Amino acid sequence: MLDLEGLHLRAAFFRAIRRFFEEQDFLEVDTPIRQPLLIPEQNIVPIRSGTHYLQSSPELYMKRLLAGGCERIFQICHCFRQGESGRLHLEEFVMLEWYRLDADYSDLMRDCEELFSFLMREVAGSVLPVRLDSGWERLTVADAFTRYCSVSAAEALETDMFDQLLVEQVEPYLGQSIPTFLYDYPLELASLARPKSGQLDVAERFELYVSGIELANGFSELTDPDLQRKRFEKEYAKMEDERGREKKMPEFFLEDLGRIEQAAGIAMGLDRLFMQLSGRKKLEDAVSFAPEDLDS
Protein backbone atom coordinates (compact mmCIF):
# COMPACT_ATOMS: atom_id res chain seq x y z
CA MET A 1 0.00 0.00 0.00
CA LEU A 2 1.37 3.38 -0.95
CA ASP A 3 1.79 6.22 1.49
CA LEU A 4 0.96 9.80 0.55
CA GLU A 5 4.38 10.42 -0.93
CA GLY A 6 4.15 7.19 -2.93
CA LEU A 7 0.71 8.14 -4.27
CA HIS A 8 2.04 11.51 -5.43
CA LEU A 9 5.02 9.90 -7.13
CA ARG A 10 2.83 7.33 -8.84
CA ALA A 11 0.47 10.06 -10.04
CA ALA A 12 3.39 12.16 -11.34
CA PHE A 13 4.63 9.16 -13.19
CA PHE A 14 1.23 8.47 -14.79
CA ARG A 15 0.94 12.14 -15.81
CA ALA A 16 4.37 12.04 -17.42
CA ILE A 17 3.50 8.90 -19.39
CA ARG A 18 0.38 10.55 -20.74
CA ARG A 19 2.36 13.67 -21.64
CA PHE A 20 4.97 11.61 -23.44
CA PHE A 21 2.38 10.01 -25.69
CA GLU A 22 0.30 13.13 -26.19
CA GLU A 23 3.37 15.06 -27.31
CA GLN A 24 3.80 12.47 -30.03
CA ASP A 25 0.20 12.72 -31.20
CA PHE A 26 -0.90 9.45 -29.68
CA LEU A 27 -4.62 9.22 -28.99
CA GLU A 28 -5.56 7.99 -25.54
CA VAL A 29 -8.30 5.39 -25.89
CA ASP A 30 -10.35 3.19 -23.60
CA THR A 31 -11.79 -0.17 -24.56
CA PRO A 32 -14.12 -2.61 -22.77
CA ILE A 33 -12.69 -4.19 -19.68
CA ARG A 34 -15.35 -6.91 -19.72
CA GLN A 35 -15.16 -8.91 -22.90
CA PRO A 36 -17.34 -11.80 -24.07
CA LEU A 37 -14.43 -13.51 -25.85
CA LEU A 38 -10.71 -13.30 -25.23
CA ILE A 39 -7.83 -13.99 -27.58
CA PRO A 40 -6.89 -17.63 -27.00
CA GLU A 41 -3.64 -17.76 -25.08
CA GLN A 42 -2.55 -21.07 -23.69
CA ASN A 43 -0.83 -19.70 -20.62
CA ILE A 44 -3.29 -17.07 -19.47
CA VAL A 45 -6.24 -18.00 -17.27
CA PRO A 46 -8.91 -15.30 -17.44
CA ILE A 47 -11.15 -14.23 -14.59
CA ARG A 48 -14.88 -14.58 -15.23
CA SER A 49 -17.23 -11.67 -14.78
CA GLY A 50 -20.78 -12.92 -15.21
CA THR A 51 -21.24 -13.91 -18.84
CA HIS A 52 -18.00 -12.10 -19.75
CA TYR A 53 -14.32 -12.17 -18.86
CA LEU A 54 -12.20 -9.44 -17.35
CA GLN A 55 -9.60 -8.48 -19.91
CA SER A 56 -6.18 -10.06 -19.67
CA SER A 57 -4.99 -7.31 -22.01
CA PRO A 58 -6.69 -4.66 -24.15
CA GLU A 59 -4.96 -5.73 -27.36
CA LEU A 60 -7.93 -7.18 -29.21
CA TYR A 61 -9.94 -3.95 -29.13
CA MET A 62 -6.95 -1.66 -29.55
CA LYS A 63 -6.07 -3.45 -32.78
CA ARG A 64 -9.63 -3.01 -33.97
CA LEU A 65 -9.19 0.71 -33.42
CA LEU A 66 -6.08 0.58 -35.60
CA ALA A 67 -8.13 -1.11 -38.29
CA GLY A 68 -10.67 1.67 -37.87
CA GLY A 69 -8.09 4.25 -38.86
CA CYS A 70 -6.27 5.24 -35.66
CA GLU A 71 -2.59 5.70 -36.37
CA ARG A 72 -1.13 5.97 -32.90
CA ILE A 73 -3.03 4.97 -29.76
CA PHE A 74 -2.23 4.28 -26.14
CA GLN A 75 -4.15 3.12 -23.12
CA ILE A 76 -3.52 2.73 -19.40
CA CYS A 77 -5.88 0.13 -17.94
CA HIS A 78 -6.31 -2.58 -15.37
CA CYS A 79 -5.83 -6.16 -16.55
CA PHE A 80 -6.61 -9.41 -14.79
CA ARG A 81 -4.99 -12.84 -14.85
CA GLN A 82 -6.09 -15.60 -12.55
CA GLY A 83 -3.56 -17.29 -10.32
CA GLU A 84 -0.70 -14.92 -11.06
CA SER A 85 0.51 -13.68 -7.75
CA GLY A 86 4.06 -13.43 -6.51
CA ARG A 87 6.87 -11.02 -5.95
CA LEU A 88 6.48 -9.68 -9.49
CA HIS A 89 2.88 -10.64 -10.23
CA LEU A 90 -0.54 -9.46 -9.17
CA GLU A 91 -3.84 -10.89 -10.39
CA GLU A 92 -4.98 -7.32 -11.04
CA PHE A 93 -2.35 -5.01 -12.46
CA VAL A 94 -2.02 -1.87 -14.54
CA MET A 95 -0.93 -2.16 -18.14
CA LEU A 96 0.25 0.47 -20.56
CA GLU A 97 -0.28 -0.54 -24.17
CA TRP A 98 0.56 1.45 -27.25
CA TYR A 99 0.20 0.75 -30.95
CA ARG A 100 1.62 2.32 -34.07
CA LEU A 101 0.30 1.86 -37.59
CA ASP A 102 2.93 1.43 -40.33
CA ALA A 103 5.59 0.54 -37.81
CA ASP A 104 7.50 -2.53 -36.67
CA TYR A 105 9.09 -3.75 -33.46
CA SER A 106 12.23 -1.70 -33.87
CA ASP A 107 10.08 1.47 -33.72
CA LEU A 108 8.69 0.24 -30.41
CA MET A 109 12.18 -0.38 -29.02
CA ARG A 110 13.01 3.23 -29.85
CA ASP A 111 9.78 4.33 -28.11
CA CYS A 112 10.88 2.46 -24.99
CA GLU A 113 14.25 4.18 -24.97
CA GLU A 114 12.66 7.58 -25.38
CA LEU A 115 9.95 6.91 -22.82
CA PHE A 116 12.48 5.91 -20.16
CA SER A 117 14.67 8.95 -20.80
CA PHE A 118 11.58 11.16 -20.69
CA LEU A 119 10.38 9.70 -17.39
CA MET A 120 13.79 9.95 -15.76
CA ARG A 121 14.00 13.57 -16.85
CA GLU A 122 10.43 14.62 -16.08
CA VAL A 123 9.56 12.79 -12.88
CA ALA A 124 11.37 14.20 -9.87
CA GLY A 125 12.50 11.44 -7.57
CA SER A 126 12.71 8.73 -10.21
CA VAL A 127 15.62 6.33 -9.99
CA LEU A 128 16.77 3.45 -12.14
CA PRO A 129 19.25 0.71 -11.28
CA VAL A 130 20.71 0.87 -14.81
CA ARG A 131 22.34 3.48 -17.05
CA LEU A 132 20.32 4.84 -19.95
CA ASP A 133 22.92 7.04 -21.58
CA SER A 134 25.10 4.49 -23.31
CA GLY A 135 22.74 2.64 -25.65
CA TRP A 136 20.58 -0.34 -24.74
CA GLU A 137 21.55 -3.94 -25.26
CA ARG A 138 19.89 -5.86 -28.08
CA LEU A 139 20.21 -9.60 -27.74
CA THR A 140 18.42 -12.27 -29.75
CA VAL A 141 16.80 -15.15 -27.88
CA ALA A 142 19.11 -17.59 -29.66
CA ASP A 143 22.21 -15.63 -28.65
CA ALA A 144 21.01 -15.21 -25.09
CA PHE A 145 20.61 -18.97 -24.65
CA THR A 146 24.00 -19.58 -26.24
CA ARG A 147 25.60 -17.08 -23.92
CA TYR A 148 23.89 -17.83 -20.60
CA CYS A 149 22.18 -21.21 -20.79
CA SER A 150 23.42 -24.79 -20.70
CA VAL A 151 21.37 -25.70 -23.79
CA SER A 152 20.36 -23.90 -26.98
CA ALA A 153 16.99 -22.18 -27.33
CA ALA A 154 15.94 -24.79 -29.90
CA GLU A 155 16.85 -27.63 -27.57
CA ALA A 156 15.07 -25.93 -24.66
CA LEU A 157 11.93 -25.66 -26.78
CA GLU A 158 12.04 -29.29 -27.87
CA THR A 159 12.26 -30.51 -24.30
CA ASP A 160 9.56 -28.09 -23.06
CA MET A 161 12.14 -26.38 -20.85
CA PHE A 162 12.23 -23.01 -22.61
CA ASP A 163 10.31 -21.00 -20.02
CA GLN A 164 12.01 -22.55 -17.03
CA LEU A 165 15.53 -22.12 -18.43
CA LEU A 166 14.71 -18.59 -19.51
CA VAL A 167 13.62 -17.71 -15.97
CA GLU A 168 16.36 -19.59 -14.13
CA GLN A 169 19.41 -19.22 -16.34
CA VAL A 170 18.90 -16.33 -18.76
CA GLU A 171 16.73 -13.62 -17.17
CA PRO A 172 19.05 -13.01 -14.19
CA TYR A 173 21.67 -11.70 -16.62
CA LEU A 174 19.42 -9.40 -18.62
CA GLY A 175 19.27 -5.64 -18.19
CA GLN A 176 21.91 -5.55 -15.49
CA SER A 177 23.95 -2.46 -16.30
CA ILE A 178 21.88 -1.17 -19.21
CA PRO A 179 18.38 -2.25 -20.27
CA THR A 180 18.19 -5.30 -22.55
CA PHE A 181 15.86 -5.97 -25.44
CA LEU A 182 15.59 -9.73 -25.79
CA TYR A 183 14.27 -10.18 -29.31
CA ASP A 184 13.40 -12.56 -32.16
CA TYR A 185 11.45 -15.20 -30.31
CA PRO A 186 10.84 -18.69 -31.66
CA LEU A 187 7.76 -18.53 -33.87
CA GLU A 188 5.70 -20.86 -31.67
CA LEU A 189 6.07 -18.44 -28.74
CA ALA A 190 4.57 -15.50 -30.56
CA SER A 191 1.03 -16.30 -31.56
CA LEU A 192 0.18 -12.74 -32.62
CA ALA A 193 3.53 -11.60 -34.02
CA ARG A 194 4.75 -11.44 -37.57
CA PRO A 195 7.44 -13.87 -38.79
CA LYS A 196 10.72 -12.10 -39.43
CA SER A 197 11.35 -11.55 -43.09
CA GLY A 198 14.26 -13.67 -44.24
CA GLN A 199 14.23 -15.73 -41.04
CA LEU A 200 10.89 -17.46 -40.88
CA ASP A 201 11.53 -19.58 -37.79
CA VAL A 202 11.49 -16.53 -35.53
CA ALA A 203 8.91 -13.84 -34.91
CA GLU A 204 9.47 -10.10 -34.58
CA ARG A 205 8.77 -10.09 -30.89
CA PHE A 206 10.81 -8.63 -28.03
CA GLU A 207 10.78 -8.29 -24.30
CA LEU A 208 12.35 -5.45 -22.37
CA TYR A 209 14.37 -6.30 -19.25
CA VAL A 210 15.68 -4.03 -16.54
CA SER A 211 17.61 -5.63 -13.66
CA GLY A 212 16.53 -9.11 -14.70
CA ILE A 213 12.89 -8.08 -14.54
CA GLU A 214 10.68 -8.24 -17.61
CA LEU A 215 8.87 -4.96 -18.14
CA ALA A 216 7.32 -5.09 -21.60
CA ASN A 217 6.43 -7.35 -24.47
CA GLY A 218 6.14 -5.92 -27.95
CA PHE A 219 5.95 -7.14 -31.50
CA SER A 220 5.33 -6.42 -35.13
CA GLU A 221 1.71 -7.45 -35.50
CA LEU A 222 0.74 -10.41 -37.58
CA THR A 223 -1.83 -8.91 -39.99
CA ASP A 224 -2.65 -11.94 -42.10
CA PRO A 225 -6.15 -13.04 -40.91
CA ASP A 226 -5.84 -16.56 -42.36
CA LEU A 227 -2.53 -17.20 -40.68
CA GLN A 228 -3.83 -15.65 -37.46
CA ARG A 229 -6.85 -17.96 -37.54
CA LYS A 230 -4.57 -20.97 -37.90
CA ARG A 231 -2.43 -19.73 -34.99
CA PHE A 232 -5.55 -19.34 -32.82
CA GLU A 233 -6.69 -22.86 -33.75
CA LYS A 234 -3.29 -24.17 -32.77
CA GLU A 235 -3.42 -22.24 -29.51
CA TYR A 236 -6.89 -23.60 -28.72
CA ALA A 237 -5.66 -27.13 -29.47
CA LYS A 238 -2.95 -26.73 -26.83
CA MET A 239 -5.44 -25.58 -24.22
CA GLU A 240 -6.49 -29.01 -22.94
CA ASP A 241 -8.98 -28.74 -20.13
CA GLU A 242 -9.80 -25.14 -20.97
CA ARG A 243 -11.68 -24.48 -17.76
CA GLY A 244 -15.05 -24.14 -19.41
CA ARG A 245 -13.99 -21.54 -21.95
CA GLU A 246 -15.70 -21.65 -25.29
CA LYS A 247 -13.31 -22.16 -28.17
CA LYS A 248 -14.77 -19.50 -30.43
CA MET A 249 -12.91 -17.42 -32.98
CA PRO A 250 -12.88 -13.63 -32.56
CA GLU A 251 -14.37 -13.14 -36.02
CA PHE A 252 -14.73 -9.34 -35.91
CA PHE A 253 -11.10 -9.09 -34.90
CA LEU A 254 -9.93 -11.38 -37.71
CA GLU A 255 -12.01 -9.43 -40.21
CA ASP A 256 -10.52 -6.14 -38.99
CA LEU A 257 -7.02 -7.55 -39.06
CA GLY A 258 -7.27 -7.81 -42.85
CA ARG A 259 -7.59 -4.02 -43.03
CA ILE A 260 -4.27 -3.38 -41.30
CA GLU A 261 -1.26 -3.38 -43.55
CA GLN A 262 1.44 -3.08 -40.96
CA ALA A 263 1.42 -2.24 -37.27
CA ALA A 264 3.28 -2.81 -34.05
CA GLY A 265 2.11 -2.88 -30.45
CA ILE A 266 3.54 -3.26 -26.99
CA ALA A 267 2.30 -3.98 -23.48
CA MET A 268 4.24 -2.64 -20.50
CA GLY A 269 3.56 -3.52 -16.88
CA LEU A 270 3.21 -0.14 -15.22
CA ASP A 271 3.25 -1.40 -11.65
CA ARG A 272 6.58 -3.06 -12.32
CA LEU A 273 7.92 -0.01 -14.09
CA PHE A 274 6.84 2.22 -11.22
CA MET A 275 8.33 -0.26 -8.75
CA GLN A 276 11.69 0.09 -10.44
CA LEU A 277 11.54 3.83 -11.08
CA SER A 278 10.69 4.46 -7.44
CA GLY A 279 13.35 2.11 -6.09
CA ARG A 280 10.88 -0.37 -4.58
CA LYS A 281 11.61 -4.09 -4.43
CA LYS A 282 8.19 -5.70 -4.35
CA LEU A 283 5.26 -5.14 -6.63
CA GLU A 284 2.84 -4.98 -3.72
CA ASP A 285 4.80 -2.00 -2.37
CA ALA A 286 4.29 -0.13 -5.66
CA VAL A 287 0.49 -0.25 -5.95
CA SER A 288 -2.11 1.86 -4.18
CA PHE A 289 -3.60 -1.23 -2.60
CA ALA A 290 -2.04 -4.69 -2.51
CA PRO A 291 -4.29 -7.77 -2.23
CA GLU A 292 -3.66 -8.06 1.52
CA ASP A 293 -4.80 -4.45 2.01
CA LEU A 294 -8.31 -5.27 0.79
CA ASP A 295 -11.20 -6.02 3.12
CA SER A 296 -12.40 -9.56 2.72
Added chain:
Amino acid sequence: MYSASDLRKGLKVLIDGAPYVIIEFDFSKPGKGQALYRCKLRNMITGNQLVQTYRSNDKFGKPALEERKMQFLYNQDDEYHFMDTENFDQIFITKEQLGDNVYFLQDNMELHVLLFDDKPIDVTLPIFVNLLVTVAEPWAKGDTSGTDTKPITVETGYVLNVPPFVVEGDKIQIDTRTGAYVTRVKE
Protein backbone atom coordinates in the same frame (compact mmCIF):
# COMPACT_ATOMS: atom_id res chain seq x y z
CA MET B 1 -4.52 -33.36 -3.50
CA TYR B 2 -2.90 -29.99 -3.93
CA SER B 3 -2.32 -28.45 -7.32
CA ALA B 4 0.56 -26.17 -8.21
CA SER B 5 -1.54 -23.07 -7.65
CA ASP B 6 -1.95 -24.06 -3.97
CA LEU B 7 1.80 -23.97 -3.37
CA ARG B 8 2.99 -21.32 -0.94
CA LYS B 9 5.55 -20.87 1.80
CA GLY B 10 4.79 -23.11 4.76
CA LEU B 11 2.60 -25.60 2.87
CA LYS B 12 3.37 -29.26 3.59
CA VAL B 13 3.27 -31.65 0.66
CA LEU B 14 3.99 -35.30 -0.01
CA ILE B 15 6.82 -35.99 -2.46
CA ASP B 16 8.01 -39.53 -3.20
CA GLY B 17 6.27 -40.72 -0.06
CA ALA B 18 7.97 -38.21 2.27
CA PRO B 19 6.56 -35.10 3.90
CA TYR B 20 8.15 -31.83 2.78
CA VAL B 21 7.57 -28.28 3.91
CA ILE B 22 8.00 -25.39 1.48
CA ILE B 23 10.53 -23.00 2.98
CA GLU B 24 10.89 -20.61 0.04
CA PHE B 25 8.41 -19.94 -2.71
CA ASP B 26 8.30 -17.76 -5.77
CA PHE B 27 5.75 -17.60 -8.56
CA SER B 28 7.16 -16.61 -11.91
CA LYS B 29 5.93 -16.51 -15.43
CA PRO B 30 7.90 -15.23 -18.37
CA GLY B 31 5.89 -13.11 -20.80
CA LYS B 32 3.36 -15.27 -22.63
CA GLY B 33 5.00 -18.30 -21.06
CA GLN B 34 4.10 -21.01 -18.59
CA ALA B 35 3.48 -20.38 -14.92
CA LEU B 36 6.43 -21.63 -12.89
CA TYR B 37 6.19 -22.38 -9.21
CA ARG B 38 9.72 -22.30 -7.81
CA CYS B 39 10.09 -23.95 -4.44
CA LYS B 40 12.76 -24.74 -1.91
CA LEU B 41 11.51 -27.63 0.20
CA ARG B 42 12.76 -29.33 3.34
CA ASN B 43 12.25 -33.00 3.98
CA MET B 44 10.54 -33.05 7.37
CA ILE B 45 12.17 -36.32 8.37
CA THR B 46 15.74 -36.07 7.09
CA GLY B 47 16.02 -32.29 6.94
CA ASN B 48 17.45 -32.51 3.43
CA GLN B 49 16.62 -29.58 1.21
CA LEU B 50 15.41 -29.69 -2.35
CA VAL B 51 15.04 -26.96 -4.95
CA GLN B 52 12.38 -27.70 -7.52
CA THR B 53 10.34 -25.85 -10.13
CA TYR B 54 6.78 -27.04 -10.67
CA ARG B 55 4.30 -26.37 -13.48
CA SER B 56 0.55 -25.78 -13.53
CA ASN B 57 -0.29 -29.44 -14.11
CA ASP B 58 1.73 -30.81 -11.21
CA LYS B 59 -0.23 -32.37 -8.35
CA PHE B 60 0.82 -33.09 -4.79
CA GLY B 61 -0.49 -35.40 -2.11
CA LYS B 62 -1.22 -34.17 1.39
CA PRO B 63 1.05 -35.80 3.95
CA ALA B 64 -0.84 -37.50 6.79
CA LEU B 65 0.51 -35.23 9.50
CA GLU B 66 -0.99 -34.94 12.94
CA GLU B 67 0.15 -32.88 15.88
CA ARG B 68 -0.61 -34.29 19.31
CA LYS B 69 -0.12 -32.93 22.78
CA MET B 70 2.09 -35.24 24.79
CA GLN B 71 3.92 -35.44 28.07
CA PHE B 72 7.53 -36.55 28.48
CA LEU B 73 7.68 -39.51 30.83
CA TYR B 74 11.24 -40.91 30.97
CA ASN B 75 14.07 -42.16 28.86
CA GLN B 76 15.53 -45.62 28.80
CA ASP B 77 18.92 -45.41 27.13
CA ASP B 78 18.28 -43.82 23.76
CA GLU B 79 14.50 -44.27 23.79
CA TYR B 80 12.52 -41.30 25.03
CA HIS B 81 9.00 -42.15 26.09
CA PHE B 82 6.01 -39.84 25.76
CA MET B 83 2.33 -40.14 26.62
CA ASP B 84 -0.60 -38.66 24.73
CA THR B 85 -2.38 -36.45 27.27
CA GLU B 86 -5.78 -37.18 25.77
CA ASN B 87 -5.88 -40.92 25.14
CA PHE B 88 -2.83 -41.91 27.25
CA ASP B 89 -1.21 -43.75 24.32
CA GLN B 90 2.49 -44.12 24.81
CA ILE B 91 5.16 -43.77 22.14
CA PHE B 92 8.90 -43.41 22.10
CA ILE B 93 11.23 -41.28 20.01
CA THR B 94 14.92 -42.03 19.58
CA LYS B 95 17.63 -39.75 20.86
CA GLU B 96 18.90 -39.30 17.34
CA GLN B 97 15.48 -38.06 16.13
CA LEU B 98 15.24 -35.63 19.01
CA GLY B 99 18.63 -34.09 18.33
CA ASP B 100 19.41 -31.15 20.62
CA ASN B 101 15.86 -31.27 22.00
CA VAL B 102 16.99 -34.00 24.43
CA TYR B 103 18.85 -31.34 26.39
CA PHE B 104 15.69 -29.42 27.15
CA LEU B 105 13.36 -32.26 28.14
CA GLN B 106 12.20 -32.31 31.72
CA ASP B 107 10.04 -34.88 33.48
CA ASN B 108 6.33 -34.30 32.86
CA MET B 109 7.05 -31.54 30.34
CA GLU B 110 4.12 -31.02 27.95
CA LEU B 111 5.01 -30.63 24.34
CA HIS B 112 3.68 -31.22 20.82
CA VAL B 113 4.67 -34.24 18.81
CA LEU B 114 4.28 -34.25 15.06
CA LEU B 115 3.34 -37.60 13.60
CA PHE B 116 3.59 -38.63 9.96
CA ASP B 117 1.65 -41.79 9.11
CA ASP B 118 1.35 -42.26 12.90
CA LYS B 119 5.14 -42.19 13.34
CA PRO B 120 6.67 -39.36 15.36
CA ILE B 121 8.96 -37.17 13.29
CA ASP B 122 9.33 -33.99 15.30
CA VAL B 123 8.66 -32.41 18.66
CA THR B 124 7.89 -28.80 19.47
CA LEU B 125 9.00 -27.90 22.96
CA PRO B 126 7.81 -25.00 25.09
CA ILE B 127 9.77 -21.94 23.93
CA PHE B 128 11.44 -21.43 27.31
CA VAL B 129 12.77 -23.97 29.81
CA ASN B 130 14.42 -23.39 33.17
CA LEU B 131 17.45 -25.56 33.91
CA LEU B 132 19.86 -25.86 36.82
CA VAL B 133 23.49 -24.88 36.31
CA THR B 134 25.64 -27.79 37.44
CA VAL B 135 29.10 -26.80 36.31
CA ALA B 136 30.35 -23.21 36.19
CA GLU B 137 33.56 -21.38 36.88
CA PRO B 138 33.05 -19.03 39.83
CA TRP B 139 32.52 -15.38 39.03
CA ALA B 140 35.69 -13.43 39.60
CA LYS B 141 34.37 -10.03 40.58
CA GLY B 142 36.16 -7.25 38.90
CA ASP B 143 37.28 -9.49 36.08
CA THR B 144 37.81 -7.06 33.26
CA SER B 145 39.54 -9.44 30.88
CA GLY B 146 37.00 -8.47 28.29
CA THR B 147 35.23 -11.77 27.79
CA ASP B 148 31.47 -11.21 27.88
CA THR B 149 30.47 -14.82 28.32
CA LYS B 150 31.69 -18.12 29.68
CA PRO B 151 30.71 -21.74 28.97
CA ILE B 152 28.67 -23.56 31.63
CA THR B 153 26.91 -26.91 31.85
CA VAL B 154 23.30 -27.44 32.91
CA GLU B 155 21.66 -30.45 34.56
CA THR B 156 20.90 -32.16 31.25
CA GLY B 157 24.52 -32.03 30.12
CA TYR B 158 23.93 -29.18 27.70
CA VAL B 159 26.79 -26.69 27.39
CA LEU B 160 26.15 -23.06 26.51
CA ASN B 161 27.63 -19.60 26.88
CA VAL B 162 26.23 -17.33 29.58
CA PRO B 163 27.20 -14.02 31.20
CA PRO B 164 30.04 -14.31 33.74
CA PHE B 165 27.80 -13.67 36.79
CA VAL B 166 25.98 -17.00 36.41
CA VAL B 167 27.24 -19.50 38.99
CA GLU B 168 26.73 -23.14 39.95
CA GLY B 169 23.32 -23.68 41.52
CA ASP B 170 21.63 -20.89 39.56
CA LYS B 171 18.58 -21.60 37.47
CA ILE B 172 18.67 -20.12 34.01
CA GLN B 173 16.11 -19.76 31.28
CA ILE B 174 17.00 -21.09 27.81
CA ASP B 175 15.23 -20.43 24.50
CA THR B 176 14.64 -23.90 23.05
CA ARG B 177 14.40 -22.59 19.50
CA THR B 178 17.94 -21.26 19.52
CA GLY B 179 19.46 -23.01 22.52
CA ALA B 180 20.61 -19.62 23.81
CA TYR B 181 20.67 -18.20 27.33
CA VAL B 182 17.82 -15.80 28.11
CA THR B 183 18.03 -14.82 31.77
CA ARG B 184 18.77 -15.99 35.28
CA VAL B 185 15.62 -16.98 37.16
CA LYS B 186 14.86 -16.83 40.85
CA GLU B 187 12.66 -19.56 42.25
